[in-house]
Amino acid sequence: MNAQAPGGMENRSVEWEPRIIAFLCNWCSYAGADLAGVGRLQYPSNVRIIRVPCSGRISPFFILSAFQKGADGVIVSGCHPGDCHYISGNYSARRKFALLKGLLDHIGIEEGRLHFTWISASEGGRFADVMGSVTETVRALGPVRQMVGPGVRT
Amino acid sequence: MRGVNEMSAVRLGKGDVAGFLEGLLADWTVVAPVMHDGIVSFRAITSGTEADLDYSNSAQSPKGVVLPQVETLLSCPCSSPEGEDVVEHTPEPGRVVLFGVRPCDARGIGFLDRVFGEGANGDNYYASRRESLLVVSLGCSHPLATCFCTTTGGGPFSTEGSDLIMAEHGDEYIVFAVTENGATFLSRHGLSKAAESAVQAVLSAAETSVAEMQPRVGLSILKGSLDGSFDAAAWNTLTEKCVGCGVCTYVCPTCHCFDIVDEVSGGSRVRNRIWDSCQFPCFTRQASGFDPRPTYRERYRQRFMHKFSFCTDRYGTPGCVGCGRCVTECPVNLDIRRIMAFFSEKRGEE
């Protein structure tokens, strides 16, 4: 079998680490992440960044798909209100996110799984803080069990 | 009741059904009608009391027992090269009894046998489920106004597709063996022999019940009319109210079109077979974008002609058993019986 792990690995328990998908707008939050990196600020390696042009680009479909494909947490971040590179993308996004967040909470999805925030290009510290706190929130919730995986009945 | 063995008929008291099923559960998976949230559906029961035989018919047909809505055909680990370590998910359902289905649905399984069971291209997934299945049907003492089984060649006590058939008689069911498998099953379960008078009573009641359901149209007349009506302008108005959903096909006991879809899940690459519907927009859309059936009109025509013309040509029997589900469940009451009547009458006029 090709799928087997190297000798002796099979029986070792691997400590679970949350996988967190961060959708970051190119102009502010991604630059904020960059600044955190340049400033050598530590933030958890659990966060996988997906760069998008603007928080307005993010469809609720992206977020639901991330959960379905096994993300334990999702964070979306854009420019602060008033600072959008495209004038108002983040304002439009905010309305969509409010509805999505409300709906997911309503059907009983654990509240700490999905986060929205604004992080500017100059907020490297804030970026690291938010990623840290989101990671801890998700870690406390444990592995995602709702909304994950396809629905084959066996 | 064609083909039943009258001599070996046994009785099963209505009050004894739960106990009888409970006894079966040790060796069998029992799939029976269950009432849940106001909807009757066929499910594998875990206790004999779950089964509810006092029902008219289930919302969905029980065809999922032999053709599940989703079933895995193949899978392999993501890490394996294409074509290696492929697992064939051939079903191993053990012994399954489909208990208390209506004769129309049993006929539906008989129809599916012709599609999946025969010829060189036999379907091993279907065959594995089918071979382990025993079908116990329940004759219809009170067919509904939406039923039209006799029109499609069946009847409220049709035995086609059944291994055993039960008929109500007061506070008991008289159970007849139809097939060898059915007879063997009966012989193993020590039910007491039915009284001769009861057997005769249900046989004559069944005959009366069949006689009361006069066929609405002649199938051969309908087919003859359809064969020349593919391009009939009438399809425009007949299908106009169709909204193009898949309800009729998904509740139907004989609709069997499927899609094959792949996904990656839990470290495996998986190939599933799922139900599809000829009413859906992507069903025949080609890679180039061309679609020979671009609107609800062509799609409805396909479903109807498939059932009453193409299946007759191909399988020697129509692809409709007259269960009436599509009549009841169509969101816009596009009644298949009216289309049948239209084309039959059209022929009559010619």
Place this chain on the structure above:
Amino acid sequence: MSRTGLTERIREEAARLLADGTVDVVIGFEQGSLPLRATPCFARDAADAGRLVWNAFCGNNLSRYIRRFDKRVGIVVKGCDTRSIVELIKENQVQRDNLVIIGVPCDGMVDEGILQGLCKGREILSVEEGDGVLVVTDAGRTMRIPRDECLHQGCRVCTQRNPVIHDILAGEPVQEQPGDTYRDVAGFAAAPPDARWARITGEMDRCIRCYACRDACPLCYCANCFVDATMPQWVGKSVGGSDTLSFHLMRSLHLAGRCVECGACERACPMGVDIRTLHRKVSSDVAGLFGYKPGMSLSEPAPLSRFEPDDPEDFMTGGSPCAE
């Protein structure tokens, strides 16, 4: 005006519109093939118009069909249906000028499931409508049931029984019901998250992915629905797991600020799946957060096509920037 009065009025208007060439077709209802069913009817001449009816079972939202016609169309509609027409006009799917709207003030449509429940599985043979009562005959007996007790859930909280827009009003306007307080939404939210999740997933387990909800919906008109997309594939086509829930969540979000709560989706569902809980939550948020009620005005912009700088953002992590 009595039901027969309404039926007569609709027939007259339809016949007139067809006769004088104002429209090519009038979309209305005729008696269906089952006792509890009225069925869509596309009347093209006076004889067709004579088949039109109005009764307690005219539940379908006929505005579902108007996009199919590029000519002048007459359409028989309830209050909720006119709301979906308003949205369709705003979304440039139909031209107001092409429509002759025959609005019918509505006092709620009857949920056949409720009647069937009362008859406990016995087949309903006939239903007649009296003054505020339904006379239902099933295989065993005849019952008189107050009409108001049989209405669809959506009709019970409807706040727009009279047409929002119309060219012809068939019948006298009816008394509107008190404003919608979304008590059902709050009631559901009061349960613990696990219970809500169990309830929703239980509903989703019944879904058979027939898409009747989508196809009955007047505002689900995308030529290529996201469920059929493969590059990327947003949702898998399996049943019973998160794919089904994702489909319904995405659909309800796609209808955010557009869903007029006509109930067409729920009525179309053959499995009785409660899709309503999702749509009601989105509607209540659209109303509560953005002050928008779909289908009420031809001029008011869609809530997701606009914003306010001070839109609520208390759902966000880390507070607002002003705090820093």
Place this chain on the structure above:
Amino acid sequence: MMNPYMPFPMRVEKSIAETDDGSIRTLSLSFVRKADSEGFSFRAGQFAELSLLGTGEAPFGIASSPVDPGLLDFTVSRIGLVTSELHNLDTGDRVGMRGPLGNGYPLEELFGRNVLVVGGGFGFSTLRAFTGYALHPGNRGLFGDLTVVYGARNPGLLLYRQDLLEWAGRDDIDLHVTVDSPDAEWTGRTGVVPAVVRELCIEAGRTTALVCGPPAMIRYTLPVLTELGLPPEMVFLSLEMKMKCGLGKCGRCNIGEAYVCTDGPVFSTARLSALPGDY
């Protein structure tokens, strides 16, 4: 019982871009397991499902000739998910193959007759397989005159250029290659396929036509063949339909009672005229 859904593992031996824009590639495949290759035979005009487990399956005509040993060619136009993944395969990569499926061209009815091959665009793949078969030294004597008309929208979209060059140099095949819109370097024929067919001198009584191409080409070519005197029994069309199972079960490729995947994809126009026009 055999599992009809189980593909053979195949190895990509080469993948070449057929068209200038790279939108169409031909994959040449070999069997991974010797036993599979020994049990495998097909006839020109049959097709197979190429499979990437986890991505999907899609049907393609077998573009290589049955007499070419070893490799199976499949010409793939990049349209969707599966075809994009197929385009990404390199030499040595694996792919699944399920087939052969369908009926193929009716060789027995062609023996001793002149054959007119009419192909357009991407539809030329199985006709290339047939032409290769007919030109094989062992088979050439089985057929009379061989005329091939092949057209593409522009020179950059012509497939199998190596073959076309080779065929052009032979005297036992009458080859007409045409394009709808030429570019600066094109010195060949310009014009649509039906126009080229119309100018052919053929012996109607001794000729059978094999046709495959886009719907518009077929629509305008069939009347021309009738004009030339070919009876409907002597015109064979290879049809395109959306297919999934390839086994006559999944229900989407039917034209009336005929399933394109099992009863076709090759039909005589005589047979088609007895079926509904649902294609």
